[in-house]
Amino acid sequence: MKLFDLDGKVALVTGSTDGLGKAMAYGLGKANATVIINGRSSIDKLNQVVEEFKNQGINAHGFLCDVTKEQEIELMVKEIGKSFGAIDILVNNAGVNFRARLLEIPTELFRRNIEINLQSPFIVSKNVVRGMIARKSGKIINICSLMSELGRDSVGAYASSKGGLKMLTQNMATEWARHNIQINGIGPGYFATKLTAPLREKGNPFNDFIINRTPSGRWANPEELVGAAIFLSSKASDFVNGHILYVDGGILATIGKPINE
Ligand code: GCO
Numbered sequence: 001m002k003l004f005d006l007d008g009k010v011a012l013v014t015g016s017t018d019g020l021g022k023a024m025a026y027g028l029g030k031a032n033a034t035v036i037i038n039g040r041s042s043i044d045k046l047n048q049v050v051e052e053f054k055n056q057g058i059n060a061h062g063f064l065c066d067v068t069k070e071q072e073i074e075l076m077v078k079e080i081g082k083s084f085g086a087i088d089i090l091v092n093n094a095g096v097n098f099r100a101r102l103l104e105i106p107t108e109l110f111r112r113n114i115e116i117n118l119q120s121p122f123i124v125s126k127n128v129v130r131g132m133i134a135r136k137s138g139k140i141i142n143i144c145s146l147m148s149e150l151g152r153d154s155v156g157a158y159a160s161s162k163g164g165l166k167m168l169t170q171n172m173a174t175e176w177a178r179h180n181i182q183i184n185g186i187g188p189g190y191f192a193t194k195l196t197a198p199l200r201e202k203g204n205p206f207n208d209f210i211i212n213r214t215p216s217g218r219w220a221n222p223e224e225l226v227g228a229a230i231f232l233s234s235k236a237s238d239f240v241n242g243h244i245l246y247v248d249g250g251i252l253a254t255i256g257k258p259i260n261e
Pocket of ligand 1: 097099144145146147152155158187188189190195196199
């Protein structure tokens with residue numbers, strides 16, 4: 001159906017050499033978008049993902065850029081525009097989670113969490129949205145988290161950044177929706193990725209806790225985020241704005257159940 005087709009669109013997904021970013025970039029590519037893969041450190045890894053995607057018939061390109069560095073971002077956005085066309089879809093996905101309780105986390109790590117998860121979506125969007133405003137069309141998706149809504153021991157810095165990102169999303173919609181730009185968020189629940197690998201290690205009671213706490217009764221696979229990403233990137237969501245779409249197997253719908261039930 002044309003409503004969900006991304007043919008002719010250029011999509012930049014930050015932090016997309018791995019995990020949820022890679023899965024979403026792949027999905028957007030399969031929906032016919034030209035996808036720009038972004039990583040910050042390894043050119044080899046970046047090229048590997050681009051090759052992998054190309055072999056699957058996706059029009060993919062790679063761009064190495066640290067999305068916390070404003071000058072690098074300016075350059076990347078310009079170069080993408082010149083080489084592949086203006087960015088129609090921006091997915092602010094790059095993120096980190098330094099887990100430590102609030103009394104133990106060094107201030108520098110708290111700051112890095114905010115810088116990467118919250119400040120960088122602001123800077124990247126600012127650079128991309130000017131073109132979108134001029135063309136009166138565009139989609140921005142900020143990857144939030146369940147932690148945009150809920151707290152948890154040891155993720156206070158991360159939760160602060162993701163709560164902030166939810167409000168940044170709402171404010172972007174407030175200021176930019178009038179230019180026919182849709183800015184929304186996706187709030188993933190517990191997905192089996194590298195970021196959550198320590199939580200799923202054998203013997204970590206957190207694994208059982210999450211399965212018990214999730215109405216769907218399991219962890220999610222990264223591919224299960226693709227539908228939400230395509231929806232919010234496509235014509236199908238042209239009047240959806242400032243919304244956070246939680247893809248969480250129902251966690252936010254419930255307080256959970258006793259472990260022995
Ligand atoms: C954690 C996890 C979470 C998830 C996810 C939940 O330590 O609780 O890392 O932060 O990654 O963001 O939505």
